[in-house]
Amino acid sequence: IYLVTDSMVDAYFYSADSELLVVPQEGRLRFCTELGVIDAAPQEIVILPRGLVYRVEVLDGPARGFVCENYGQKFELPGRGPIGANCMANPRDFKAPVAAFEDREVTSTLTIKWCGQFHETEIAQSPLDIVAWHGNYAPMKYDLKTYCPVGAVLFDHPDPSIFTVLTAPSSHPGTANIDFVLFRERWLVSENTFRPPWYHKNVMSELMGNIYGEYDAKPQGFVPGGMSLHNMMLPHGPDRDAFEKATTSNLGPAKLENTMSFMFETRFPQHLTEFAAHGAPLQDDYIDCWTSLEKKFDGTAGEK
Numbered sequence: 132i133y134l135v136t137d138s139m140v141d142a143y144f145y146s147a148d149s150e151l152l153v154v155p156q157e158g159r160l161r162f163c164t165e166l167g168v169i170d171a172a173p174q175e176i177v178i179l180p181r182g183l184v185y186r187v188e189v190l191d192g193p194a195r196g197f198v199c200e201n202y203g204q205k206f207e208l209p210g211r212g213p214i215g216a217n218c219m220a221n222p223r224d225f226k227a228p229v230a231a232f233e234d235r236e237v238t239s240t241l242t243i244k245w246c247g248q249f250h251e252t253e254i255a256q257s258p259l260d261i262v263a264w265h266g267n268y269a270p271m272k273y274d275l276k277t278y279c280p281v282g283a284v285l286f287d288h289p290d291p292s293i294f295t296v297l298t299a300p301s302s303h304p305g306t307a308n309i310d311f312v313l314f315r316e317r318w319l320v321s322e323n324t325f326r327p328p329w330y331h332k333n334v335m336s337e338l339m340g341n342i343y344g345e346y347d348a349k350p351q352g353f354v355p356g357g358m359s360l361h362n363m364m365l366p367h368g369p370d371r372d373a374f375e376k377a378t379t380s381n382l383g384p385a386k387l388e389n390t391m392s393f394m395f396e397t398r399f400p401q402h403l404t405e406f407a408a409h410g411a412p413l414q415d416d417y418i419d420c421w422t423s424l425e426k427k428f429d430g431t432a433g434e435k
């Protein structure tokens with residue numbers, strides 16, 4: 132989670148370690164990069180390639196959001212398989228900036244993240260001095276409102292991977308280095324189906340963030356700006372309220388509105404920093420959301 136209150140002045144940065152995926156949640160940021168300028172607001176994302184130099188300005192602050200460091204292969208669109216040529220994230224909606232340069236001879240600081248360490252040096256000019264460029268290793272922004280979700284139209288609940296926006300694959304299909312998955316407004320129409328996520332445990336670690344609104348599997352506690360972490364091989368699922376609503380409501384067409392959450396899903400176990408474990412505001416009663424779930428099984432067929 133990032134919180135930015137001030138613009139970088141004559142200060143620049145690049146990460147030699149990772150590509151960065153920025154998910155604004157409040158406020159607007161301007162990324163002045165070697166290859167041009169990108170303005171980003173909530174409901175948009177920005178992808179900054181590994182090695183790209185940039186400076187960040189606050190347009191409308193304080194700016195708050197989420198950032199993912201991808202140490203693996205760079206993010207790409209997931210294969211659509213039989214879905215074909217359209218839907219999910221479309222290539223046309225990823226926008227690279229036009230070239231923009233600064234011809235400024237002023238003492239500047241360049242900070243480099245390299246193998247987890249921060250190294251700083253002084254240079255005599257702005258490093259954003261590239262007048263023109265061509266190629267495809269470029270920063271990009273993407274408007275999450277252009278994401279076209281695909282889902283069940285008769286029965287059953289597909290895996291959340293069906294909402295993948297971008298993936299950084301690994302050598303093992305189905306276990307990405309990291310996936311960026313979006314849960315946005317959509318219609319639910321499936322019949323005879325438990326519509327929220329199943330109760331499950333899996334090989335992937337799921338870090339979720341709420342951009343706005345209410346997440347259907349967790350109506351309480353998971354607030355905008357907040358995040359949750361369900362680490363690999365730890366069972367989890369909807370809380371009691373979500374379960375009761377999903378099992379007793381009329382299963383007519385229903386629109387999930389006022390909701391935009393995402394998941395950084397990775398095959399790697401996630402360790403907490405000291406701050407995340409103790410310093411950050413925590414939802415201490417989170418574990419209690421499953422304690423009041425009642426046993427419904429009695430060995431007989433039919434609805435309970």
Ligand SMILES: [Fe+2]
Pocket residue numbers: 328331337361367
């Ligand atoms: Fe999960």
